[in-house]
Amino acid sequence: ESEGAGGGAEGGGGGDTIVLGFSQVGAESGWRTANTKSIKQSAEDAGFELRFSDAQQQQENQIQAIRSFIQQGVDVIAFSPVVESGWDTVLVEARAADIPVVLTDRAVETDEDDVYETFLGSDFVEEGRKAGRWLVDEYADSDEEVRIVELQGTTGSAPANDRRDGFAEIIGEDDKFEVIASQDGDFTRSGGQEVMQAFLSSHDDIDVLYAHNDDMALGAIESIEAAGLEPGEDIKIISVDGIKDAFQAMADGKINVVVECNPLLGPQLMDLVEKVHAGEEVPERVKVEEGVFTQDQAEEELPNRKY
Numbered sequence: 357e358s359e360g361a362g363g364g365a366e367g368g369g370g371g372d373t374i375v376l377g378f379s380q381v382g383a384e385s386g387w388r389t390a391n392t393k394s395i396k397q398s399a400e401d402a403g404f405e406l407r408f409s410d411a412q413q414q415q416e417n418q419i420q421a422i423r424s425f426i427q428q429g430v431d432v433i434a435f436s437p438v439v440e441s442g443w444d445t446v447l448v449e450a451r452a453a454d455i456p457v458v459l460t461d462r463a464v465e466t467d468e469d470d471v472y473e474t475f476l477g478s479d480f481v482e483e484g485r486k487a488g489r490w491l492v493d494e495y496a497d498s499d500e501e502v503r504i505v506e507l508q509g510t511t512g513s514a515p516a517n518d519r520r521d522g523f524a525e526i527i528g529e530d531d532k533f534e535v536i537a538s539q540d541g542d543f544t545r546s547g548g549q550e551v552m553q554a555f556l557s558s559h560d561d562i563d564v565l566y567a568h569n570d571d572m573a574l575g576a577i578e579s580i581e582a583a584g585l586e587p588g589e590d591i592k593i594i595s596v597d598g599i600k601d602a603f604q605a606m607a608d609g610k611i612n613v614v615v616e617c618n619p620l621l622g623p624q625l626m627d628l629v630e631k632v633h634a635g636e637e638v639p640e641r642v643k644v645e646e647g648v649f650t651q652d653q654a655e656e657e658l659p660n661r662k663y
């Protein structure tokens with residue numbers, strides 16, 4: 357705890373204000389921007405002192421930020437791990453310093469016990485399955501081969517691994533579906549645009565694009581249009597997140613379906629932080645409720661979108 361409202365000079369220990377160190381992945385997408393805003397606003401609303409650090413999508417930066425939070429003696433550390441593996445050492449350091457850790461948005465793979473209190477975030481495997489189910493329904497009346505290109509999120513990240521696996525699980529039940537190319541677009545618009553351009557130059561028979569997030573889908577739309585094709589018609593587009601821009605693209609007929617991934621995790625995160633700080637029991641896993649939206653719902657839903 358910080359010493360009074362201003363916080364202790366060295367950071368931790370003292371008054372009543374909970375000091376939360378948060379290491380964010382970066383600012384790679386509309387989803388991430390909304391997530392950051394939600395966390396900052398909710399920390400303020402909860403009266404916590406937030407020490408926020410942006411890792412610019414680099415694991416080394418996150419490890420450094422966590423080490424610095426440990427040194428400062430913050431009350432709770434929360435972070436959204438850019439990739440799944442490679443966290444054991446720093447998590448053991450936090451455990452040794454007796455600082456509770458809350459994972460938000462993305463999970464880690466670890467062999468260590470008791471290195472985090474809880475994980476708050478979406479079920480990314482289920483998101484991938486939802487994307488796959490939409491596709492299976494869409495092509496239910498056709499026996500022809502369906503050629504799919506996949507724009508993957510950051511290599512090694514939980515959402516990229518899980519959205520790939522959930523989707524593959526569902527489409528794998530029918531061999532008319534074939535993923536003909538799959539590449540990392542790093543969850544960014546420019547990544548989506550560049551990789552889609554490369555897909556289009558090496559394949560002239562793409563039926564479907566499955567993008568692991570909206571920003572990559574929106575970047576890809578630019579390349580599809582530049583190639584003289586109609587997104588949503590010539591190439592069907594499945595995306596994940598549900599940012600406003602993607603709903604607009606859906607209303608315009610350019611994206612066919614969006615699987616929702618909710619970034620507004622701030623209020624639930626602050627609640628969990630308060631509980632772990634007080635030594636209360638929290639569930640090991642807290643999932644987020646999410647939907648699936650299609651073109652016919654896009655226009656009506658657009659004004660309701662909060663991110």
Ligand code: AHR
Pocket residue numbers: 384385386387388461462515543568569570571596597617
């Ligand atoms: O971890 C959540 C993912 O990260 C979002 O789907 C993507 O847009 C973001 O960059």
